[in-house]
Amino acid sequence: MKRRPAPSRPDDLVVFLGPSLPEEEAFALAPCRVLPPARQGDVWRALSLRPRAIALVDGVFEAQPSVWHHELLAALDAGVTVFGGASMGALRAAELAEHGMVGVGHIFEAYHRGELVDDSEVALLHADAEHGFRALSVPLVNVRHAARLAKRARVLVPREAQALVDAAAALFYQDRTWPRVLAAVAGTWRPTTRAKWEAWAAGGLEDLKREDARACIQAAAAFVASGARAAVRVRTPRAAPSSYVRRRRLVEGLCAVGEELVASEDVLEALREAPDAAALAEEGLRRALLAGWARTLGLVPTTEEVARAEAEWWAHLGVPSEEREAWLAACGLDAHELRRVCEERALERLTLEHATRLLPDGPSWDEALTTEARLQGRWVEEARGLVTPKRSRRKK
Template sequence: MTVHLFLGPTLAAAEAAAVLDAVILPPAAHGDVYRAAQRGATVIGIVDGYFEVMPAVWHKEILWAMREGVHVLGSASMGALRAVELAPFGMEGVGAVFEAYQRAELADDDEVAVAHAPAAYGYRPLSVAMVNIRATLAAAEERGVIRPATRVAMLRIAKQLFYPDRSYPRLLSEASATGLDAGELSALKDFLPEGQIDQKRADALAMLRVIEARLSAGLAPKQVRYHFEATIFWDSLRQDAAPLAEPGEGSWMQSALLDEARLHPVAYPLARKGALTRLLSRALSDEHTPRPLDDETDAAILSFRRARGLLHAEAMEGWLRANGLGAEEFARLMESEAQVAAVQRWAAPHISSHVVDQLRLDDLYVRLWARAREKQRLLEEAGLADPDLAAAPLSREELLAWYAERRGEGAAPRDLSEAALQAGFRDEPMFVRALLREYHYVRLCEPRER
């Protein structure tokens, strides 16, 4: 019998392979269960799956697979959601997450959602699932690390966070900002390295053990009682699910692309400057900075995805396809991005004079120098030359939103450290101080502009 498993950030492929002999596939998307059944799968286990931007695995393809005699089980993440929805038809759910949804203790999809790295990095999770936070805080309460009221308050804080922002450091920081007991939070921080619970992983492993036990006992083809209706939508899925050829990457395509860029009045000059920066960064990194660590590359990935609205894995996969990149090529690109960031941090103390020279060459020096002198004069007269955010008429978040609106951007930067680095500031405090000076200067100038 052939087992096909759809895995991603919940469970590493190597861990799954150590438990069960199976074909390991990426997170399930629309048409993937149909393809697996067509390839001869007799058991399909769904753990992770795509959703929203990329069409999710369809209920009807699971129903068709079971009608064809395939056993379909789900747990932990998308698999648990589909198992709850299709349990009346014979799909089997395994694990605490499935059971919580089945008892209606959980309802929202975001309970199992996480941001994760691409395939080349093993779909490593970049955030913590809400169900894991629930299990961990329950364990902390049971051990006497935190009180029940603290657990409830922290669950409320975690639930209010956007799912890619959920992490234990962020949760502890937000909890501290709301005034929760510092002693309890310190005890929880000490508890987390060994005490945190990965409920999704535990559920996925439980499903693999169930499948192994079923196979060992002998498994007859799946029997169902429902009638499967082959609609025009089903015919459409069957056509869409046909295997697609990989896009060609012939050298003529790259040459044609470069011709288009070279003829563009803006694209090539900008791309050439950026490419030169990357080339020099690679050369300098060998001498001044070590190879990026996994954490630094993960940070580069998360920053890239946030800046482009690609936090959902489906949107990320769509971007990769549109830009002709595979997972491994993207991983190399992000490692290069982390390398550039490391060189930028190293170069920050040394680059200022060169920036000034470039401003002269770009005919910006005179205008910016005049504005800088006028700003300093007005701020000194108003006693605001070195402003304090604590005494400002707006919060840090409002200041960042004001900055984003003034630049014509849709939202304030989510990663302030990255925004500061990209803007050329040494650190976050330096960046915030400059923003506050700009805010006060604009306010002082407003009466003269009316």
């Protein structure tokens, strides 16, 4: 008998949504957690919810930093399938399609084919969260779509349709409303054209961003409902995240402690004040430097070596297997980050085990033991312990 997928929970699908589609429509389409338009760091924070898929529809820009490519790549690395469409999602999906982000909808396809290139095509002015992110202007992609449909319906001839698009493109995106667009094109349209347009548009103009937003959420929901695992779609090799990106993720991240979310930045601040902060940092630096050096020498740990490093780590922590998922969530580690940490441990071990071969006259195990024992005072302790007290020798 074929096993049915387990029922999905709302956090399995995280949707970043704003003016493209009302929140209640997203809930009607699928069980999901709806978050406001994504800004920089929001996708990193969303990973603490352990989603199976993310649907990026809307995102901020201009006044606030936009959602970063690095955080979307981090989500993909963590095994989360990321869908994008309609607005900011269509832009990022077109830019990251070769790395595995799934683009959905007509707007994504237009960006992916190079027919649309400017971010301003999807830009619009909208209200704040209190007013449901209601759109206050019309995006250029919707004007293009209306002109295309009107031309197909023989309401506009090609010259008139292009004039409509040109008039809309000449307006600043925050000022682009249908009354202003029609006022701007009035000088190039005949009165009969305007009458035909008004009669045709009276039935309502199709909102392309809204349709694409629905399609994006439906595609992500279908993936979650299928119970399928994230497909490996990465086709283009890429460099590891830079130190700056890693620090930003550390600051922006969240840890899930039971039902509560704790900011990684707050945990880090507490650790900075801990009595053993310097010792922890120095130990971490040594491991990172040894692992980095090993990589430059071409050392690559095998799957078995990484697994052994992870097993030794769990044994050292004493965390039972049934508690490990919750422990990782509280630690702010996803599957990809856990592997990275264990790879560093494995590389450190490889470097230490082959120390004599890594340098022309590399240090031996006994040399290392001796030096560290002397620095920590252990050498003197052992030496004194081996001295026979004089009184004991006299009694003999």
